[in-house]
Amino acid sequence: MDVVNLNQFCIIFPCYVMMILTILWIWRIVNWVWIRPLQVEKSLRAQGFNGNPYRLLHGDSRDMAAMIRDAQSRPIHLSQRNILPRVLPLHHHIIANYGKASFIWIGPEARVLIMDPLLIQEILNKNNVFKKPTPNPLAKYLVCGLSGYEDLKWAKHRKIINPAFYLEKLKNMVGDMSTSCSAMAKKWEDLFEGRMVIEIDVQPYLWELSCEIISKTAFGSRNEEGKKILKLQGEQAELTRQVLQSVYVPGWRYVPTRRNRRLKEINSQVCTLLRSIINQRQKAIELGHVKGDDLLGILLKSNEKEIEEDESNCGMSIDEVIEECKTFYFSGQESTSNLLSWTMFLLSVNKEWQDRAREEVFRVFGNDPLHFDGLNRLKTLTMIIYEVLRLYPPGVIFNRIIYEDTKLGHMTLPAGVHLLLPIILLHYDRELWGDDAHDFKPERFSQGIAKATNNQLAYFPFSWGPRTCIGNNFSLLEVKVTLATILRRFSFQLSASYTHAPAYVVTLQPQFGVQLMLTRL
Template sequence: MEAHFWKQGIRGPPYRFFIGNVRELASMMLRASSQPMPFLSHNILPRVLSFYHHWNKIYGTSSFFFFFFFLLSVHFYESHIGQVNLEIPGFCVVVFKPFGGTFLVWFGPTVRVTVSDPELIREIFSSKSESYEKNEAPPIVKQLEGDGLLSLKGQKWAYHRKIISPAFHMENLKVCIYIYKSNLTNHSLLIPVMERSVVEMLEKWKLKEGEVEIEVVEWFQNLTEDVITRAAFGSSYEDGKAIFKLQAQQMLLAADAFHKAFIPGYRRNINCWKLDKEIKKSVGKVIEKRRKLSSENNNYCSSELELGGKDLVGLMMKASKSKSWDDDDGMMMMSVDEMVEECKSFFFAGKHTTSNLLTWTTILLAMHPHWQVRARDELFSLCPSRDLPPSKDDLPNLKTLSMIVNESLRLYPPTIATIRRAKTDVELGNYQIPRGTELLIPILAVHHDQSLWGTDANEFNPGRFSEGVARAAKHPVAFIPFGLSVRTCIGQNLAVLQTKLALAIILQRFSFRLSPSYKHAPTVLMLLYPQYGAPIIFRRLSSTTDDDDDDDDNQRS
């Protein structure tokens, strides 16, 4: 395998029997995570993807070497033989690529080709996507994620996505997060479920005046848990509380599984199986509760949410009662077990993707208060009252906040890398990729590539998105926080909408800065987390305009 890729100019660290490059990988990871980063640095690639940062400098830039080797070889053969024979053994040709690096890494006995050229990434996910598939996650990780859209393949994946997609359409999400209620002046208005959850969270902080330090990671996780259970089931946080608690335990075990072999009967794995059984039982109870309510009233709608059956469980329940024909698999319908697996996926991905995005964006705004001020000024120009959150029509007009969220997704994407496997022998650019080869796409590296984003690629600059995502970088596939093409994360609209709404409500009421105890140390626990938490100091904004201006001046200074 090494010889096959060497002839194409793709090199990498040497393979060691059975363990591959695992020893070097572990050593680099431990060394990189041993110390926090400089306070305001966003150059997180050397810390989070240390192996890529290190080996890309050695092997990923080999295009230059092979390009010049190619020119010298052509000159030699033309001078001495009169022609160029590209099939001569050892003659290596690589077409020079302006972006990214391509090299080999051995994860144990499995070789992975690291691909960070956006043009090649587009081939993998779009133009030749039928030639690639998601690789199998370790059994324990698959238990945690659920055997749903995150891991399904082929026609079954397409069938499930077709059923579930409407729950995440933007218009349905706007319905899901808003409820009808009357305010104290008896005027009817839409008050978001998210707004109520955020206000309840802020009230628990008991900040009437002065300042308070809050560790936001756990608070934001609880917040997103509440919204997810309400949006998915029309029920309170208590109905999903047991599920999230069990998943949190399972996630710690799954993260450990990334670094250790799966051994049937090993205590860690036995515990995971037990937790998985309890999670399935808990999710099944929630679905059964919803079934009973639905059977009592065919036009069932939550007392809180006017969903009309377009929430996640409602759509799956409808699909479980109808059949769909597939040319390959015959009649298809969604079983109760499949509903449970999809709910597990939604609970896990929905919670962690949204809470992480909210956490990192809050950290970034605390680090860069002038952007906090700009976002608040724009917010107050659209929503002058502090007591009324932005409406569903206001949210798309919060351009500055959208730019900030996009920049947060660029610098600190929830998923730092993804893997695809070649289903057949396939040509990728000018490379010949054998069937079964795994391709590692380092999303974080693409997002921090100076050849794509400019010399300020490692700086927080939301202004780069002022003309939209498509024009923010030198290549349209340089920004892929939620994946690309047909397998784009189905919940991205929900994650971004929740984040923007929560931040808008917080900005209406508070200014905030990092606590002196904050240590900047992004780390990977399946997703990207602040290793030592995120302590933030919040200060309630004054209700007078003059005091607001003083607060803004303090933020700018």
């Protein structure tokens, strides 16, 4: 090859390479936003599913965002017991128009609604096949610990974290929980100042109470840091909701938009606070200054034991411990405070159940200190909590994904499809619960969950199967301690200033608080 030809080759060859790479890149984009969605839609419709036709890039995302804005701009009347049109307006609309075998589009991704308890049981049982989808990189800033892991990493973290939630550990937490609840009740009592009745919004008190309890039981009374972390995570939750309602374009997290910058700033601040708590706790345990019997201490000891027992196992890194702590804080506090808010709301409008629960608490404890064994005997209160979790579950929908063509029941679903398990839609389904599905009737749980559901997987507020929420017993214990404390000191009814506005922002919460009229007993 002479010099002229070599020079021409050196010029032309890179151009050909760039052209081929550009064509491949364009093909991948076109396949992602158009060809593949149309193939998936054809496959789903052939198997009896229905939904809106795919719309380029956005799918149903814009409709969903508009419906949520509209729903959250208008409260609902107390007589409207079906809260689904306000909580999940798009999903409710799709099922009303297309039936239970339906799908929605979040960008170019098809999400199939699974409403059959048998199929849900199969999905939640086979967590090695039906996996949690890889989170939107911007959504991972909120929580990305155990709940976001899969396979061996999930198994390792679950094993390390499990000891923190053993029954004997939870028993030891009743005293701290009770002390915090009594302090909150004292604040309420101080507000009376000689009056017979007061009006308060209980939601911020319950939020702060859950913050204090999670700080005490998880991190050893670092309450001020806990408040800072939870306030930051509250802002992060709203930003995350906005992120999840939009289509994520690969690489978008690197674009320095105002929202992206704020998400990263919050994450940095939360991680710095948690790193400081963890480092101080490790030093205190090493020096023997603390017992290390709170959740963080138990986690650190369990992690150390795991490393000692298996030299090839590096355990959890400090960054992974931080991620687990973020999950402790947000999930433990957010879910429990909202569950308490909805329970007080429902007991305020169902006074007969409030009276029955109070009578039971006095019968079991009188005016004696609360204890674990007695809390387990509160059958009426347990029935009430189960019914609240049915009507107002903290998490309203679960998401799973398949990475290859997968058989489910009589269907074969194409790779890449998301499977939506809409907890709250099943909890309100009249075919599963009867004509009174929208009504508050704790007696339906008088003989346990299995009897109430006719042994179907129609009730799973804390998920089900291998990935059942690891902190569900902790949350239920905290709720029982709190309610038992309140019921012994106050009676309450709904205030005329209350606005009924359930809203789904990562968890199901009262948009404008819970205003109650309290009477001191």
